[in-house]
Amino acid sequence: MNSDIYNVILVGYFIVLLTGVINGWGKNRSIIIYKDYDDLGLTFLVPASFVLINLIFIYLGGNQQLSMIIGLVVAIGLFIKLVSNTYKDNNKNLGITILVLLTKVPLSIIWIMNLVQVLNPDGKSSKRSKNRGTALVILTFLTPIIGMLVVEKSGSYFNPKSWLSGRRVGSSVRNNL
Numbered sequence: 001m002n003s004d005i006y007n008v009i010l011v012g013y014f015i016v017l018l019t020g021v022i023n024g025w026g027k028n029r030s031i032i033i034y035k036d037y038d039d040l041g042l043t044f045l046v047p048a049s050f051v052l053i054n055l056i057f058i059y060l061g062g063n064q065q066l067s068m069i070i071g072l073v074v075a076i077g078l079f080i081k082l083v084s085n086t087y088k089d090n091n092k093n094l095g096i097t098i099l100v101l102l103t104k105v106p107l108s109i110i111w112i113m114n115l116v117q118v119l120n121p122d123g124k125s126s127k128r129s130k131n132r133g134t135a136l137v138i139l140t141f142l143t144p145i146i147g148m149l150v151v152e153k154s155g156s157y158f159n160p161k162s163w164l165s166g167r168r169v170g171s172s173v174r175n176n177l
Contacts, residue, residue, distance in 0.1 A: 013102075016102055017102065017103055017106065017107075020099050020102060021103060021145065021149065024149050025149060032089045033100055033150075034149050034150045035089045035151055036150065036151065036152040036155045037150060037155030039085060039089070039150075039155075040155075042081065042082050043107075046075050046079050046108065047075070047108055047112045047113075049071065049075050050071040050072065050074070053067055053074060057070070086101060107142065114135040114136075114138045114142070115139065117132065117134075118135045118136055118139065
């Protein structure tokens with residue numbers, strides 16, 4: 001019985017996520033998932049800050065419980081800023097803000113988890129290779145979807161165009177950022 005309820009909730013959530021992506025995609029978008037690259041960066045920074053703070057504390061021999069607390073405080077602070085920005089970007093509509101947050105936050109968590117899996121896969125030998133390959137496939141499909149959800153292709157802190165300036169990258173890549 002519990003797995004049936006879980007599956008229904010999971011299917012319902014994927015419908016919500018798909019609704020958010022469809023409404024935030026293309027020229028006929030009715031909601032703003034990511035306003036610009038800075039908003040995208042802030043969204044990715046919420047889960048990444050928690051992971052990085054924990055990794056750094058553990059690497060330096062610090063207390064794991066303390067690193068979890070500090071990581072959680074930083075992630076919650078960034079999440080509050082993210083909620084505030086998202087609320088303002090979507091004309092202060094609470095329902096749309098909730099839909100956008102249910103879309104953008106899980107996408108960023110999935111993306112960060114798969115990036116970590118590519119860099120440091122779990123398992124031994126063949127299992128590591130399989131995990132890395134699966135994570136690369138997910139990133140290959142998810143990254144362009146996230147890129148298409150960015151409304152304004154600008155940003156002062158987190159802008160892929162500025163990272164690629166002066167580098168030998170094809171014009172089709174640079175022009176579609």
